[in-house]
Amino acid sequence: MPPIPRPLALLAELTYRCPLKCPYCSNPLELARYRHELDTATWQRVLAEAAALGVIQVHFSGGEPLVRRDLAELVQHARQLDLYSNLSTGATLADPATLERLKEAGLDALQISLLDARPDGNDWLTGAASFDKKRVAVENAKHLGFPVTLNVVLHRHNLDRIEEIIDLACRWDVDRLELAHVQYTGWAFRNRAALLPTREQVERAAEAVVQARRRLSERPAILHVLPDYFQQYPKACLHGWGRVFLTVAPDGAVLPCQTAREIPGLVFPNVREASLESIWFDAPVFQRFRGTDWMPEPCRSCERREIDFGGCRCQAFLLTGDPAATDPVCHLSPLHPVVERALVEPPREAAALQFRVITHSS
Amino acid sequence: MSSAIRRPVLVPHARYRWDKLRQQHQLVFPEGILVLNEPGAAIVQRCDGRPLAELLVALGEQFPDANLGEDVQGFLERLARKGLLRDATDS
Numbered sequence: 033m034p035p036i037p038r039p040l041a042l043l044a045e046l047t048y049r050c051p052l053k054c055p056y057c058s059n060p061l062e063l064a065r066y067r068h069e070l071d072t073a074t075w076q077r078v079l080a081e082a083a084a085l086g087v088i089q090v091h092f093s094g095g096e097p098l099v100r101r102d103l104a105e106l107v108q109h110a111r112q113l114d115l116y117s118n119l120s121t122g123a124t125l126a127d128p129a130t131l132e133r134l135k136e137a138g139l140d141a142l143q144i145s146l147l148d149a150r151p152d153g154n155d156w157l158t159g160a161a162s163f164d165k166k167r168v169a170v171e172n173a174k175h176l177g178f179p180v181t182l183n184v185v186l187h188r189h190n191l192d193r194i195e196e197i198i199d200l201a202c203r204w205d206v207d208r209l210e211l212a213h214v215q216y217t218g219w220a221f222r223n224r225a226a227l228l229p230t231r232e233q234v235e236r237a238a239e240a241v242v243q244a245r246r247r248l249s250e251r252p253a254i255l256h257v258l259p260d261y262f263q264q265y266p267k268a269c270l271h272g273w274g275r276v277f278l279t280v281a282p283d284g285a286v287l288p289c290q291t292a293r294e295i296p297g298l299v300f301p302n303v304r305e306a307s308l309e310s311i312w313f314d315a316p317v318f319q320r321f322r323g324t325d326w327m328p329e330p331c332r333s334c335e336r337r338e339i340d341f342g343g344c345r346c347q348a349f350l351l352t353g354d355p356a357a358t359d360p361v362c363h364l365s366p367l368h369p370v371v372e373r374a375l376v377e378p379p380r381e382a383a384a385l386q387f388r389v390i391t392h393s394s
Numbered sequence: 395m396s397s398a399i400r401r402p403v404l405v406p407h408a409r410y411r412w413d414k415l416r417q418q419h420q421l422v423f424p425e426g427i428l429v430l431n432e433p434g435a436a437i438v439q440r441c442d443g444r445p446l447a448e449l450l451v452a453l454g455e456q457f458p459d460a461n462l463g464e465d466v467q468g469f470l471e472r473l474a475r476k477g478l479l480r481d482a483t484d485s
């Protein structure tokens with residue numbers, strides 16, 4: 033066994049609470065089970081342990097991290113540890129005073145989600161009047177000198193408006209526009225039939241991005257993440273299980289990947305009971321799909337096994353029932369037909385979208 | 395795009411840091427980390443919008459034995475292609 037590499041990035045999911053209801057949210061379906069959040073002191077310890085373990089970047093995320101009153105304090109702590117910090121927010125709670133506190137605390141980068149170029153489309157998908165709040169937040173963030181990335185998740189209902197989305201990113205003058213297709217796990221898997229675009233939509237949109245890049249020359253820089261269902265090979269999920277990333281969930285559970293709770297039978301250690309260092313190097317859940325020894329054929333003897341690492345474990349489980357199977361998105365997988373079938377399934381009406389709900393009030 | 399960069403400046407989301415644990419110079423940005431060698435680190439730390447000529451003078455003082463001129467331009471262009479650097483004269 034080669035030595036275990038040290039992680040580079042920590043996803044700090046501060047809370048699952050969120051005022052929005054995006055139907056492709058990556059949070060677990062049983063949100064109410066994880067309401068016992070870590071306190072400030074524990075998060076500070078987690079950040080220090082992460083830095084000592086070799087983490088370079090911390091991504092503060094959620095839920096909506098801005099519901100945590102201690103966010104600026106945690107950012108400042110990360111800064112003191114010389115971690116690079118990035119915040120992903122829906123921005124409806126990003127008032128100028130809050131943004132200013134984050135700036136002073138040393139936040140390095142800001143990602144603001146937007147669901148559609150049109151206010152009605154955005155507000156329908158978030159289940160709240162959020163478009164104008166997001167627009168104002170972008171304006172305020174830029175005013176404070178934050179580098180702003182606008183994050184738009186793509187699917188059947190907004191993909192045809194990709195030009196409008198790019199135009200809007202130009203008008204709002206953001207530094208970067210990230211266009212990433214829905215990943216079909218969690219809420220998005222439940223809503224797959226209503227969210228999956230057609231191949232024609234995907235190809236037309238990809239061409240529109242190429243055209244825009246030519247026209248715009250880097251402002252905004254456009255990052256385009258293609259949907260893996262339409263690719264030949266799976267994406268290099270996590271750059272390999274237990275290799276680069278770790279996630280600490282709101283309740284303190286440490287996950288190799290933010291959606292790993294989808295896989296039954298895995299036991300997740302908790303930062304309340306063990307150090308990040310011992311979890312990263314010794315916990316069975318991090319060893320489970322580390323390296324290449326766990327791989328079945330065709331991955332085991334494939335020359336791409338250290339390029340895409342056999343794809344996504346959560347997706348393999350959701351589509352085949354076996355988390356150790358080759359990701360069926362790969363055209364070499366014997367189970368690839370399950371993906372092809374999903375692509376030709378008749379689309380479900382938008383009305384059938386199941387929005388994220390939380391079954392307790394907090 | 396191919397014209398020479400005259401006043402190199404790092405984009406605001408790129409930050410230089412020294413990694414004590416790994417004993418590495420790094421340029422960090424939201425999607426990744428670029429490991430830099432000594433001259434690379436010295437260049438990046440001076441990409442603050444000053445004229446390239448000034449930057450080269452400072453480099454020459456730090457690395458008197460190396461002839462870095464052309465390499466510097468190539469290095470800056472690679473960073474620009476990755477979206478990590480801009481020419482301050484453009485904006």
Ligand code: SF4
Nearest residue numbers: 050052054057095122
């Ligand atoms: S995806 Fe939407 S609902 Fe889920 S945490 Fe983000 S903003 Fe909230």
Ligand code: SF4
Nearest residue numbers: 331334336337342362
């Ligand atoms: S067979 Fe496995 S390793 Fe090879 S390309 Fe497909 S998923 Fe990747």
